[in-house]
Structure formats: structure tokens, C-alpha cells
Amino acid sequence: xxxxxxxxxxxxxxxxxxxxxxxxxxxxxxxxxxxxxxxxxxxxxxxxxxxxxxxxxxxxxxxxxxxxxxxxxxxxxxxxxxxxxxxxxxxxxxxxxxxxxxxxxxxxxxxxxxxxxxxxxxxxxxxxxxxxxxxxxxxxxxxxxxxxxxxxxxxxxxxxxxxxxxxxxxxxxxxxxxxxxxxxxxxxxxxxxxxxxxxxxxxx
Amino acid sequence: xxxxxxxxxxxxxxxxxxxxxxxxxxxxxxxxxxxxxxxxxxxxxxxxxxxxxxxxxxxxxxxxxxxxxxxxxxxxxxxxxxxxxxxxxxxxxxxxxxxxxxxxxxxxxxxxxxxxxxxxxxxxxxxxxxxxxxxxxxxxxxxxxxxxxxxxxxxxxxxxxxxxxxxxxxxxxxxxxxxxxxxxxxxxxxxxxxxxxxxxxxxxxxxxxxxxxxxxxxxxxxxxxxxxxxxxxxxxxxxxxxxxxxxxxxxxxxxxxxxxxxxxxxxxxxxxxxxxxxxxxxxxxxxxxxxxxxxxxxxxxxxxxxxxxxxxxxxxxxxxxxxxxxxxxxxxxxxxxxxxxxxxx
Numbered sequence: 237x238x239x240x241x242x243x244x245x246x247x248x249x250x251x252x253x254x255x256x257x258x259x260x261x262x263x264x265x266x267x268x269x270x271x272x273x274x275x276x277x278x279x280x281x282x283x284x285x286x287x288x289x290x291x292x293x294x295x296x297x298x299x300x301x302x303x304x305x306x307x308x309x310x311x312x313x314x315x316x317x318x319x320x321x322x323x324x325x326x327x328x329x330x331x332x333x334x335x336x337x338x339x340x341x342x343x344x345x346x347x348x349x350x351x352x353x354x355x356x357x358x359x360x361x362x363x364x365x366x367x368x369x370x371x372x373x374x375x376x377x378x379x380x381x382x383x384x385x386x387x388x389x390x391x392x393x394x395x396x397x398x399x400x401x402x403x404x405x406x407x408x409x410x411x412x413x414x415x416x417x418x419x420x421x422x423x424x425x426x427x428x429x430x431x432x433x434x435x436x437x438x439x440x
Numbered sequence: 441x442x443x444x445x446x447x448x449x450x451x452x453x454x455x456x457x458x459x460x461x462x463x464x465x466x467x468x469x470x471x472x473x474x475x476x477x478x479x480x481x482x483x484x485x486x487x488x489x490x491x492x493x494x495x496x497x498x499x500x501x502x503x504x505x506x507x508x509x510x511x512x513x514x515x516x517x518x519x520x521x522x523x524x525x526x527x528x529x530x531x532x533x534x535x536x537x538x539x540x541x542x543x544x545x546x547x548x549x550x551x552x553x554x555x556x557x558x559x560x561x562x563x564x565x566x567x568x569x570x571x572x573x574x575x576x577x578x579x580x581x582x583x584x585x586x587x588x589x590x591x592x593x594x595x596x597x598x599x600x601x602x603x604x605x606x607x608x609x610x611x612x613x614x615x616x617x618x619x620x621x622x623x624x625x626x627x628x629x630x631x632x633x634x635x636x637x638x639x640x641x642x643x644x645x646x647x648x649x650x651x652x653x654x655x656x657x658x659x660x661x662x663x664x665x666x667x668x669x670x671x672x673x674x675x676x677x678x679x680x681x682x683x684x685x686x687x688x689x690x691x692x693x694x695x696x697x698x699x700x701x702x703x704x705x706x707x708x709x710x711x712x713x714x715x716x717x718x719x720x721x722x723x724x725x726x727x728x729x730x731x732x733x734x735x736x737x738x739x740x741x742x743x744x745x746x747x748x749x750x751x752x753x754x755x756x757x758x759x760x761x762x763x764x765x766x767x768x769x770x771x772x773x774x775x776x777x778x779x780x781x782x783x784x785x
């Protein structure tokens with residue numbers, strides 16, 4: 237068995253078990269950390285596919301930014317686990333529908349190829365020496381898929397503005413500081429030197 | 441089959457030797473960086489700094505390490521034991537792992553990968569996990585406050601840092617660190633610090649904030665939250681956090697040297713008289729000199745500036761640095777398109 241195959245199976249095993257752990261573990265912080273582990277393993281599998289740009293960006297964006305904020309929120313919330321457990325039966329039908337749909341979609345892809353052997357899904361040929369994944373991806377994004385790429389950018393921008401607009405509210409009685417004013421402050425505005433004669437001695 | 445296995449084994453052994461050759465000097469540098477810090481800040485404050493152990497206090501770092509290792513590791517009663525022990529490791533591993541892509545000169549690099557810069561960004565963004573987990577697992581309010589502060593701070597400054605790197609990418613046209621250095625050839629004025637001056641300043645200040653160093657060290661603000669995220673850690677576990685913090689500082693210094701100050705290239709390249717001597721040649725000597733210079737800046741700033749207020753840190757990151765970097769990325773693009781900055785000239 238070549239070493240790449242061993243690596244593939246090890247990381248797949250870790251990824252699948254981490255994925256199962258995400259939904260079975262009781263502690264939500266552990267759940268989030270298992271999701272991080274799953275992301276890591278899938279990044280490693282992408283590296284095996286020579287998709288180093290996607291692998292590193294997965295870690296950079298999902299592990300480095302999204303999951304950090306997730307963890308942040310999960311740690312701050314004092315989640316009571318019992319009501320979460322009660323919802324299990326209630327949401328089970330919806331969950332089953334989603335699971336069946338996803339499985340059906342996967343099966344559809346396999347079915348369209350006829351079978352699940354290596355013949356239907358051949359290993360992609362290795363990239364030539366000096367091939368830059370990043371450059372190839374960039375060229376595709378900014379030529380063939382420019383419109384889709386720009387549209388995605390605009391949608392994200394709208395999402396950012398919407399999120400800010402939804403959470404921004406005027407609060408009464410809040411105190412604000414103007415940093416420009418604070419920086420510009422002069423000594424004379426804050427300190428007053430008073431000339432004082434020494435007091436005459438008290439007592440004896 | 442045995443032949444290839446043997447080859448693979450030799451390959452792995454050579455790789456491990458290379459890693460040891462980087463990590464051991466790195467740990468020694470961390471040890472003497474703490475000594476340098478205490479000496480430099482000492483003399484800036486008209487004191488002598490450590491001067492008891494060894495000549496001029498030179499063995500002080502070893503005494504410190506020994507003291508830390510001999511101390512008991514205290515596990516707080518209601519701490520999450522597993523995560524509490526895991527956290528220091530999680531903060532140290534990315535700090536060391538990032539060093540594989542650092543080119544010390546034109547051939548001295550462990551992994552000369554194409555997406556080197558992205559890899560570095562990914563590694564520095566993972567570093568925050570150690571801090572968050574440490575704060576949460578300690579089951580202490582001070583530790584948790586410290587970890588929340590540092591987490592928000594690192595996530596915010598990563599954005600400015602990333603944009604500063606985009607400027608470097610535009611001018612060098614590559615994510616590979618060796619090629620980024622080679623794109624700066626031609627002496628002091630051809631390095632990227634000059635065309636990218638605002639980004640250079642933003643990058644180095646974001647680096648300070650990213651490593652939670654003074655004046656951005658609110659994560660461990662002694663006056664408010666005792667010692668922040670590592671308040672519950674003692675002995676060797678604390679030493680690992682310490683090691684990670686200093687390794688990160690050295691990493692940021694080395695990166696600044698590579699991205700903005702020409703890496704191993706000589707500032708006198710092409711000048712008459714010195715251009716042909718050893719001083720005019722690019723070598724690891726120049727790289728180390730530049731790195732030490734930026735390391736010194738970290739200490740200098742610590743001795744000079746008072747700690748920032750937390751809301752002002754956030755304001756600086758989001759409202760000042762992000763717009764500056766976004767604007768200068770456009771300027772860099774103009775430089776690149778109209779050939780005002782030529783690669784490797």
C-alpha cells in the first residue's frame with residue numbers, strides 16, 4: 237500500500253469520527269473543537285489532491301476565523317443542555333428529511349457515473365512541476381467566472397451591511413468618546429496651576 | 441521495494457535533522473531574547489538588568505528555565521484537565537510550525553512551498569486557539585477575560601495584517617517567500633519598505649498586536665486582570681506559553697525582514713567599493729541582522745509606550761489600519777501596473 241493511501245485512510249477516519257463526535261458530544265465547546273479537527277483533516281486530504289491553495293484557505297478562513305468566533309460565542313453562552321435534548325424528537329423528522337436529501341444527492345452523482353469503481357472516478361493526473369494551484373485558480377476566477385465571483389462579492393457586502401444595520405440601535409444615555417478630541421487636548425484644558433502662598437503655621 | 445523504503449527513511453531522517461537545525465537555535469534565541477529584553481529595558485530605565493548569574497548575567501536564562509521546570513504544575517480544581525494541558529501545546533505548535541517556510545538565504549529553507557505566505561497566515565491564525573482554550577479551561581474569570589480580549593484583538597489585527605501582505609503580493613507577484621525576497625533585489629531603496637511604507641508600518645504594529653506585546657498587551661494586563669489567559673498556569677506549562685510568545689515575536693521579526701526589508705539581501709548591493717566585497721553579497725548574516733533589529737524594536741516599544749486602552753486598540757485596528765491598508769493596496773496595484781516598481785531590478 238503506497239504511503240499516500242495510508243495517509244488518506246488515516247485522515248478520512250479522523251475526519252469522519254470527528255464529524256460524528258461534533259453531533260454526539262455533550263459539551264458544545266468540545267463540539268466546536270471536533271469541528272476544527274474535521275476541518276483540519278479535510279484540509280490534509282485536499283493537500284493529498286495537490287489542492288494546496290484550497291487546503292490552506294480552508295484552515296485560514298474556517299479554522300482561523302469562523303471557528304474562533306464560533307468558539308467565542310459558545311464559550312460566552314451559558315448553554316443549558318436539557319432543553320436542547322428535549323428538542324431532539326421534535327426536530328428529528330426535519331433532520332431525517334435533510335439527511336435523506338443529502339444522501340440522495342450523493343447517490344445521484346455516483347449513479348450518473350454508472351458505478352463507484354476507480355474507472356468511474358479516476359485519480360486526477362499529477363500536476364506538472366512548477367504548476368501553481370493559486371495562479372490557476374486566480375486566472376479562472378478573474379476570467380471565466382468573473383461575473384459569478386463579483387456577484388458573490390457583492391452578496392457578501394450586502395450581508396455585512398445588513399448584519400450591521402440589523403444590530404445597530406440607538407441607545408439612550410450612552411457615553412461616547414471622540415478620540416480626535418482626546419488626542420488634541422492641551423495641557424491648559426486639563427491642568428490649572430494655582431499660585432499659593434504658604435499657609436501660616438497652625439497651632440503652637 | 442526495500443530500496444524505496446530505505447530512500448524514504450533517509451529522506452525522513454534528513455528532514456528531521458533540518459527541523460532540529462531550525463528549532464534548537466530558535467529555542468536558544470528565545471532564551472537569550474528574554475535576557476536581551478531584560479538588559480535592554482534595564483539600560484533604558486537606567487538599571488543594569490540581570491547581572492548575578494554568570495558573567496554579566498549571561499546564564500540567567502538557564503537559571504530561569506531550570507526554576508520553571510522544577511516548579512509544580514498546578515491544576516485548578518474545576519479546570520477542564522484535558523484542555524488545560526492541551527492549550528499550551530496548541531499555542532506552541534503553530535509558532536514553531538510556521539518556521540518551515542522561512543528562507544534563511546537563497547537555499548536554506550526546509551519547505552520551499554508555493555503558497556508559503558498563505559501557510560504563514562494560516563499558522564498565525566491557528567495560534568489563537570491555545571489562548572482561547574487556556575482561558576476557558578482554567579475556569580477562572582480573569583483567565584477568561586484575558587482570552588476573550590486577546591481573541592478579539594488577534595482576529596481584528598489579522599485583517600489589517602492580511603491586507604498589508606496583499607500589497608507585498610501585488611509587488612512581488614508570488615506567494616513563495618524566496619521569490620518575494622528575490623523580487624526585492626537591488627539594494628536598500630529597492631526593498632518593499634519604501635514603496636509600501638504605510639503597509640510596512642501597519643504590518644509591524646499589527647505584528648505587535650498579534651503577539652499580544654506591549655503596548656497591546658491587554659490580554660495579560662497585570663493592572664486589571666492579573667496575568668490574563670495564563671493566570672492559572674505554573675511551572676513548565678507556563679514556560680511553554682512563554683516560549684510560544686517569544687517564538688512568535690521572533691517569527692514576526694523574521695517575516696518583517698523577509699517581506700519588507702529584503703530578507704537575506706544586502707543593503708549595499710551594487711554600490712561601488714563595498715558592492716563587490718562580503719558586505720555587498722546577500723547572506724544569512726544580513727537576514728539575522730535584520731531580524732535582530734526588528735526584535736530590538738519590540739523591546740524598545742515595550743520600554744517606551746504605555747498600554748493602550750482596549751476600545752482604542754479596536755478603533756486603531758478597524759477604523760485606522762484596515763482603511764489605510766485597503767487604500768495602499770490600490771496604490772500598490774497602480775505601482776505594479778504602470779511599472780513604477782520593477783520586480784528584481
